[in-house]
Structures are given as C-alpha cells and as structure tokens.
Amino acid sequence: MKELKKSDSQRIKSKPTIVDVAELAGVSFKTVSRVINNQSYVGEATRARVLEAIDALNFVPNMGARTIRGGRHMTIALLFPERKSQYQMEVQDAALGACRSAGYHLIAESLAAEVLQNKGQIAAQLSDLRVSGFIVMPPVCDNHELIETLQELSLPYSRLAPGEHLKTGAEVVVDDAVAVRTMVDHLWSLGHRRIGFIVGNASHTSSRIRLGAFLDHFARLAGTVPLDMVRQGDFTSSSGFEAAASLLDLPNPPTAIFASNDEMATGVISCALGRGIAVPEKLSVCGFDNSPVASLIWPSLTTINQPLTEMVHAAVQQLIRPRSNRRVELDLSLIIRQSTGPAP
Structure with missing residues (x-):
C-alpha cells in the first residue's frame, strides 16, 4: 500500500471518500466497492491493502446499498443536472410526494457537468450519501459515466424516462416517438400542412428522439422532410419566443408550431x-409534458401529458421493493385544449 504522507493527509478531506481509499490502496474504486460489499474476484493481498487504507483514513463506507431491505436508511436521492429547470422542479415535487407516501425522505443532489465527465468525481460525490437508492432524471439518466459508476458501487437506482434502454438497473420509460406522431396526426387532421417544430436542449436524448419522430412522421404524411420548419430551442420560454419569431418571419410561415415542451x-x-397573430385562429400552438403552466396560460395549451406523478411513484417502488418490475412503461396521452384549431 502507498505510504500515507503528510501531503496525502492535507489533500484528503476530513471526510474521506471511496476515491481517496482507492488512490491510497493503489486500486480502482470499483475494487474498493467489491471489498466493502464482500464480493468475490478480489485477491487476498488486494483486499488486505484496501482494508488497511480504509483503516488508515478512518473511512466509513456508505452502507445504503446494503440496507435497503432492512430500511435503516429511509432516504432516496434525486439526481439531476446542475442547470435548474421547471421540469426538474416538477419531478422533485412528485418525488417528494411519492417518498412521503412510502415513509421515506427525499434529498436532491445536483451533478455539475464537469463531475459527470469523470467517474472518480461521481463516485466521490455519491459514495458519501446515506440513501436507499437514486432516482436519476433526464438528461443525466443517459450519462454512461454516471450509470456505470452506480453499477460499480452497487448502488440501487431507477432511471426516469431514459432515451436509451440499458440491461442494467431499473427504469421507468415512456415512448416519446409515439406521442410526437399522435400530436402531428392531431395537427394534420385540423388541416395543417406547414408545421413548425422547436427542438429541445441538445443534451437531452429525448430532444433527438422527438425531432427524429417529427421528421419521419411528417415525411410519411407529406412526402417531404420539413427541415426549413425546424428551429433549435433549449426548453426555456425565451428560446421558444426566439424560435417562433424566426419561423414566423419566413416568407411562407407555418400555420402550426409544435414545441418540444410546454415552457x-x-x-x-x-x-x-x-x-x-391570434391563437389558434391564425396559428395553432402545442407543447409537450402537460406541466402546470399548460392549463394556466391563455389560450390553454394543447399538449402531451407525461404522467410524472405515476412515473416517479413507480421509480420509488422500484427502489424500496427490489423484487418489483425492473422496467415499467407508462403511456403518454394527447390533451386537447384551446391553443389548436383548424388551419386558416
């Protein structure tokens, strides 16, 4: 084992992490996790080095992953990106309600972009948390470094609305592509043939899925791909405003605009x-999510309902009942309100 020098003790925080143990023992944090969890595939000499490093650093392992059945850590963590969003707040509210109903507490843990690029930093941040499991929301639910780290640390997790299906871990899924096709069919049935589309934040896998579904389905209906009717947004109201301005400035502007989220x-x-421009008399507008703002604005917004409460409840159940269904699929549905109407 590496000798614990003064420089090491100065570098190591008062509360050492699994990464500190791994560095001192000269192994990966995955090996440390295996030793902590009494798993095989670790040689006796390596195991002894890890245990010596744990003792030298006075490291207290996170036993959350092994106490879920005993219920000693009645807390679930919600993992989300550093950048705040209205969607994140809605998920957090739903998670708080679901945890309370199950007798659990909820903590919210944001992950900085630079942390998500380094498995060691992810391990250092998450290994200190005393939780029964993690709800991982978009877009970080599709971050491979994060998911691999949770797997290697044997930490239970449920991915909420991931864009990519993985064989590991639990997940609560929805079919964005089907929902987009449903909305396009709704607009098409109203006579709209020039339909603008505003893409969400590029870091979200769902943004790419929704755009692909829009282009593919429109091409099936019209025989052409309407690339000139697509604008980039970032899930904020201001980006929707700017994208709409660009679309409405076209010589032949759209009669309907489909935004990738309600905001x-x-x-x-x-x-x-x-x-x-009167809505919906001159321009139909629709969104995605059925967030609270959809029914509060005027005219009220036609949108796709994403059942967040049910989704988060399913994720909580996956964490507190390890034998429950590891893959839960919920339906999205079309909510028709006042913002869509016949093409002018």
Missing part, C-alpha cells in the same frame, strides 16, 4: 400574440 410553447404564444 417553449408559452414563448411561442407570447411571440404570436405580440405580433397580433
């Missing part, structure tokens, strides 16, 4: 009304 759709409506 961007509110920006579209604001832009249209500011130009004197």
Whole structure:
C-alpha cells in the first residue's frame, strides 16, 4: 500500500471518500466497492491493502446499498443536472410526494457537468450519501459515466424516462416517438400542412428522439422532410419566443408550431400574440409534458401529458421493493385544449 504522507493527509478531506481509499490502496474504486460489499474476484493481498487504507483514513463506507431491505436508511436521492429547470422542479415535487407516501425522505443532489465527465468525481460525490437508492432524471439518466459508476458501487437506482434502454438497473420509460406522431396526426387532421417544430436542449436524448419522430412522421404524411420548419430551442420560454419569431418571419410561415415542451410553447404564444397573430385562429400552438403552466396560460395549451406523478411513484417502488418490475412503461396521452384549431 502507498505510504500515507503528510501531503496525502492535507489533500484528503476530513471526510474521506471511496476515491481517496482507492488512490491510497493503489486500486480502482470499483475494487474498493467489491471489498466493502464482500464480493468475490478480489485477491487476498488486494483486499488486505484496501482494508488497511480504509483503516488508515478512518473511512466509513456508505452502507445504503446494503440496507435497503432492512430500511435503516429511509432516504432516496434525486439526481439531476446542475442547470435548474421547471421540469426538474416538477419531478422533485412528485418525488417528494411519492417518498412521503412510502415513509421515506427525499434529498436532491445536483451533478455539475464537469463531475459527470469523470467517474472518480461521481463516485466521490455519491459514495458519501446515506440513501436507499437514486432516482436519476433526464438528461443525466443517459450519462454512461454516471450509470456505470452506480453499477460499480452497487448502488440501487431507477432511471426516469431514459432515451436509451440499458440491461442494467431499473427504469421507468415512456415512448416519446409515439406521442410526437399522435400530436402531428392531431395537427394534420385540423388541416395543417406547414408545421413548425422547436427542438429541445441538445443534451437531452429525448430532444433527438422527438425531432427524429417529427421528421419521419411528417415525411410519411407529406412526402417531404420539413427541415426549413425546424428551429433549435433549449426548453426555456425565451428560446421558444426566439424560435417562433424566426419561423414566423419566413416568407411562407407555418400555420402550426409544435414545441418540444410546454415552457417553449408559452414563448411561442407570447411571440404570436405580440405580433397580433391570434391563437389558434391564425396559428395553432402545442407543447409537450402537460406541466402546470399548460392549463394556466391563455389560450390553454394543447399538449402531451407525461404522467410524472405515476412515473416517479413507480421509480420509488422500484427502489424500496427490489423484487418489483425492473422496467415499467407508462403511456403518454394527447390533451386537447384551446391553443389548436383548424388551419386558416
């Protein structure tokens, strides 16, 4: 084992992490996790080095992953990206309610972009948490470094609405592509043939899935791919406003605009009304998520309902009942309100 020098003790925080143990023992943090969890595939000499490092650093292992059945850690952590969003707040509210109903506490843990690029930093941040498991929300639920780290540390997790199916861990899934096709069919049935589409934040796998579904389905209906009707947004109202302005400035502007989330759709409506364009008489607008704002704005927003409460409840059950279904699929549905109407 590496000799514990003064420089090491100065570097190591007062509360050492699994990464500190791994570095001192000269092994990977995955090996440390195996020793802590009494797993095989670790040689006796290596195991002794790890245990010596644990003792030297006074490291207290996170026993959360092994106490879920005993219920000694009645806490679940929600993992989300550092950048805050309305969607994240809605997921957090739903998770709080689901945890309370199950007799659990909830903690919210944000992950910085630079942390998500380094498995060692992820391990250092998460290994200190005393929780029964993690709900991993978009877009970090599709971050391979994060998921691999949770696997290697034997920490239970449920991925919420992931864009990519994995064989490991639990997940609660929805079919964004089917929902997008349903919305396009709704607009098509109203006579709309020039339909604009605003893409969400590029870091979200769902943004790529929704865009792909829109382009593919529109091509099936119209025989052409409407690339000139696509604009990039970032899931904020201001980006929806700017994208709508660009679309409405076209020589032959769209008669309907489909935004990839409700927040961007509110920006579209604001832009249209500011130009004197009546919604839905002159422009139909629709969104995705059925967030609270969808029923509060005027005109109320036609959107795709994403059953967040049910999704988060399913994720909590996957964590507190390890034998429950490891893959739960829930349906998205079309909610027709006042913001869509016949093409002018």
